[in-house]
Amino acid sequence: MMDTGIFAYDFGQIALIGGILGALSTALLGNVVVLRKMTFLGSGIAHLSFVGVGLGLLIGVEPRIVTLVVAITSALALGYLSRKGIHEDIGIGVLFSTSMALGIILVNLSKVDSSRVMAYLFGDILAMNWNDVKVLAILTAIILTFIAVFRDHLVYSTFDEDFSKILGIKISVIYYTFLVLLASSIVLTINMLGIILISAMIVVPAASAMLLSRTYQGMFKLSPLLSTSSVFFGLILSWIYDIPSSAAIVLIQGLAFFFAFLIKIFGK
Amino acid sequence: MKCEYCLEVRGLTARYGEIVAIKDVSFFLEKGKFYTIVGPNGGGKSTLVKTIVGIIDDYEGEIKIFGKSRDEYIRERLIGYVPQMSGMRKFPIKVIDVVLMGLFRDKGFRFKPKHYSKAMRTLESLGLDGFESRLIHELSGGQRQRVMIARAIVSDPEILIMDEPTVGLDSESQAKFYSLVREFKESGMTVIVVTHDVGFVSEYSDGILCINKKLVVHATDVSELPERFFTKLYGYGVKTVLHHHKE
Numbered sequence: 287m288m289d290t291g292i293f294a295y296d297f298g299q300i301a302l303i304g305g306i307l308g309a310l311s312t313a314l315l316g317n318v319v320v321l322r323k324m325t326f327l328g329s330g331i332a333h334l335s336f337v338g339v340g341l342g343l344l345i346g347v348e349p350r351i352v353t354l355v356v357a358i359t360s361a362l363a364l365g366y367l368s369r370k371g372i373h374e375d376i377g378i379g380v381l382f383s384t385s386m387a388l389g390i391i392l393v394n395l396s397k398v399d400s401s402r403v404m405a406y407l408f409g410d411i412l413a414m415n416w417n418d419v420k421v422l423a424i425l426t427a428i429i430l431t432f433i434a435v436f437r438d439h440l441v442y443s444t445f446d447e448d449f450s451k452i453l454g455i456k457i458s459v460i461y462y463t464f465l466v467l468l469a470s471s472i473v474l475t476i477n478m479l480g481i482i483l484i485s486a487m488i489v490v491p492a493a494s495a496m497l498l499s500r501t502y503q504g505m506f507k508l509s510p511l512l513s514t515s516s517v518f519f520g521l522i523l524s525w526i527y528d529i530p531s532s533a534a535i536v537l538i539q540g541l542a543f544f545f546a547f548l549i550k551i552f553g554k
Numbered sequence: 555m556k557c558e559y560c561l562e563v564r565g566l567t568a569r570y571g572e573i574v575a576i577k578d579v580s581f582f583l584e585k586g587k588f589y590t591i592v593g594p595n596g597g598g599k600s601t602l603v604k605t606i607v608g609i610i611d612d613y614e615g616e617i618k619i620f621g622k623s624r625d626e627y628i629r630e631r632l633i634g635y636v637p638q639m640s641g642m643r644k645f646p647i648k649v650i651d652v653v654l655m656g657l658f659r660d661k662g663f664r665f666k667p668k669h670y671s672k673a674m675r676t677l678e679s680l681g682l683d684g685f686e687s688r689l690i691h692e693l694s695g696g697q698r699q700r701v702m703i704a705r706a707i708v709s710d711p712e713i714l715i716m717d718e719p720t721v722g723l724d725s726e727s728q729a730k731f732y733s734l735v736r737e738f739k740e741s742g743m744t745v746i747v748v749t750h751d752v753g754f755v756s757e758y759s760d761g762i763l764c765i766n767k768k769l770v771v772h773a774t775d776v777s778e779l780p781e782r783f784f785t786k787l788y789g790y791g792v793k794t795v796l797h798h799h800k801e
Contacts, residue, residue: 321646448609448635448637449635451608452609452632452633501651504646505646
């Protein structure tokens, strides 16, 4: 019998609900990230966000607000570079280390307690509160609606951009909206998994779903299931073995990918 | 009012960024005929068709389709378009979903059974029944090309434009393709094919557009164009070889 005692506590319930909301939003958007082969993007936006954390701490403004502005601006800039023919990965590669270096300098100048900085780097899902959950619920509702309405637009423009244009799909508008939502979901889930691990939440469930499902429709159904399950089992694992929750969630996702890979290889 | 031409192009200049791909091109095509566009690589053939179908918006001049401006026409209905077949990367999309893309504008919130039936009928008409659940990248070049044709014609376009559709196809697939083109033409559709296959031009076309940055010649009778013309256009020796097909 699994020890689900963590969910008897307020912090466990908040972590579970917040985690599931964060998992839903990142997994759904992650499908587009994986289909477009821009898996570096989530990690890139998260690392660029560290500048926002440093700046927020330095000027004394809530770091998440500054981070949100920085993340959205970065995502749009990377998207613009991509639309101009410079691949996202090149843009991210150029900005990745620079932004982390700038973030470290800003954090150092702010002279804040290092534990606050560690929380942004590694996350702490058990430290979430109901306000975090409410904000995540609103964002998740927006992302669910966006995907429900524009899933085919996103997939078509990834599969065949020219034909999508003929169909009258507003490719740029949908692409930039997607980037804004991706940046927002990254910033709002950073306190769950941290800057370092957040890209796993975006890429791994979608990549596992791609291995297990033949079609993009299957990916969009399976990845949220895998992602939310990893939050559930990751929290239980962290409770039983007293290990960091964010690491446990990502570990479960990694294991799921490994098994999906085995099924893909040996299941035929 | 009955429209004399299905496609009228006047003084068309189109750019890729700073580069002028075609300059001051004018021609008029009649309904229900089959035209080919030939010319050297980089001569602007693809730019011309992409501008006509609505992929390229940065152009000067006038494009009229059945008497309406290009934008007005493509707002109302699609021009069938089969893009160049480059190597297809793995993508988790089924054949039926690729064909359904052609009915996207009609679907509303989601595709309905009538859309699936239409897509299935179109696949069947192209000999692709049984392929609907296969992934597009699992198909051979010839099968993939027919799927792209199915996507282009599923919305019953009045004009079908295909960009180098025979590239990479074996002779059997090419023969099937030529016979398809004949069927489309007989059904009243105006068919425009971009090709390097000069033999194909001489065998089937009602008219030919030769493009090298500008319109070099617009002939209605292909026999007007001797081999030495193609040699001049391409810059090297071109021999026309007629295709022979069993009726």
